[in-house]
Amino acid sequence: MRLNSFDEWSPLKEVVVGSAVNYTSHERELSFDLFFHDNIVRSEWYYPRLSTGGTAARSPIKQRYVDELIEDVEGIAATLESLSVKVHRPLDVDAATTEVRTPAWSAAVVPPLNVRDNTLVLGDEIIETPPMIRSRYFETQFLTPVFAEYFRQGARWTVMPRPLLTDASFDLSYARSSNVGGPTEPIENPQPSVYDVGFEMMFDGAQCLRLGRDIVVNISTANHALACDWLERHLEGRFRIHRVHRLSDSHIDSMVLALRPGTLLVRNKEVLDFLPEALRSWDLIVPPPPGKNNFPQYEDDDLVLTSPFIDLNVLSVDPSTVLVNSACPELMRTLEQHGFTVVPVRHRHRRLFGGGFHCFTLDTVRDGGPEDYLGLG
Numbered sequence: 001m002r003l004n005s006f007d008e009w010s011p012l013k014e015v016v017v018g019s020a021v022n023y024t025s026h027e028r029e030l031s032f033d034l035f036f037h038d039n040i041v042r043s044e045w046y047y048p049r050l051s052t053g054g055t056a057a058r059s060p061i062k063q064r065y066v067d068e069l070i071e072d073v074e075g076i077a078a079t080l081e082s083l084s085v086k087v088h089r090p091l092d093v094d095a096a097t098t099e100v101r102t103p104a105w106s107a108a109v110v111p112p113l114n115v116r117d118n119t120l121v122l123g124d125e126i127i128e129t130p131p132m133i134r135s136r137y138f139e140t141q142f143l144t145p146v147f148a149e150y151f152r153q154g155a156r157w158t159v160m161p162r163p164l165l166t167d168a169s170f171d172l173s174y175a176r177s178s179n180v181g182g183p184t185e186p187i188e189n190p191q192p193s194v195y196d197v198g199f200e201m202m203f204d205g206a207q208c209l210r211l212g213r214d215i216v217v218n219i220s221t222a223n224h225a226l227a228c229d230w231l232e233r234h235l236e237g238r239f240r241i242h243r244v245h246r247l248s249d250s251h252i253d254s255m256v257l258a259l260r261p262g263t264l265l266v267r268n269k270e271v272l273d274f275l276p277e278a279l280r281s282w283d284l285i286v287p288p289p290p291g292k293n294n295f296p297q298y299e300d301d302d303l304v305l306t307s308p309f310i311d312l313n314v315l316s317v318d319p320s321t322v323l324v325n326s327a328c329p330e331l332m333r334t335l336e337q338h339g340f341t342v343v344p345v346r347h348r349h350r351r352l353f354g355g356g357f358h359c360f361t362l363d364t365v366r367d368g369g370p371e372d373y374l375g376l377g
Helices: 030-035 063-082 139-152 173-177 222-235 269-274 308-312 329-337
Strands: 012-017 025-028 057-060 086-088 099-101 106-108 119-122 125-128 156-159 208-211 214-219 240-245 256-260 263-266 283-285 315-318 321-325 341-345 361-366
Touching: 012 063, 012 315, 025 030, 025 106, 063 086, 063 321, 063 341, 119 361, 125 139, 139 156, 139 361, 208 256, 214 222, 222 240, 256 315, 263 269, 321 329, 329 341
Parallel strands: 012 086, 125 156, 214 240, 263 283, 321 341
Antiparallel strands: 012 361, 025 057, 099 106, 119 125, 208 214, 256 263, 315 321
């Protein structure tokens, strides 16, 4: 089928489900710690001096977690196929591919698991977004076979300008002003590089809430704002961009998701204060806070990357059917009380790998079109 995806809820026909094969570690360096700033809380920080040949610290992931993650990702794919959704998969990372390198830096490679992040699908266009994490710089290349087939069927395929990602590329203002927790040394002492060009575009597709003709975009740094400027110019006449500021550090999809026209799933009612006026009349679903029993118990050396609200990151199969983590009975009951059919799916280690069902998937074909759901004419 031809690429067609304008919103988050129309009947889902085709989707990409990520790969976790050969996931071995997280690399703790500036870009990683800034990206996960709001959720990493540690008393000590290690920051490599990239300009003097330092090596970033790698935080190993226990093999049993990876094995269970792979089982759960395959379960997500199988569940979607059972719902008559065609599932595409990216290339797996080969075990021999251990790092990525540019003229400015090198970093450990990670698999294309959170495929929502570095790609934005708008209507009939694939837009590869400018990465924020060095380890993920070439991640969309693992999706090349999928994108190339959609291109042959008539899709547009665009790559946003790619950043050099030196220390000077990052706007540190959010991390410096946030009181949630996070790194200190890389914020206070970024290192110079011969490739410095100042702030650059950095942006993830998961910063966008797609609503037909309208796109709500979360902006927390000058990097995001530059990328949003590019999007506005590129999409002029086709889509309307609505900026919200610092709803979260980056991604919007564990703060608010649109489950159908007129209904939002939100972390709390305060989210409404950040949203465009036209969305404030929509119905809100606010589930109870997650309980400790919803999550596995981890050891002190396991690096937790997401907040406990990660399971709000659900995936809509159609306006009345939602994939929800089977470990979240409170969320399932709440959605059922609002008339949704809940499909429970196992997903154990979402806090270690930084994503829920919405993050792990990229919907490429839905039935919807460029509707005006906000009534803006």
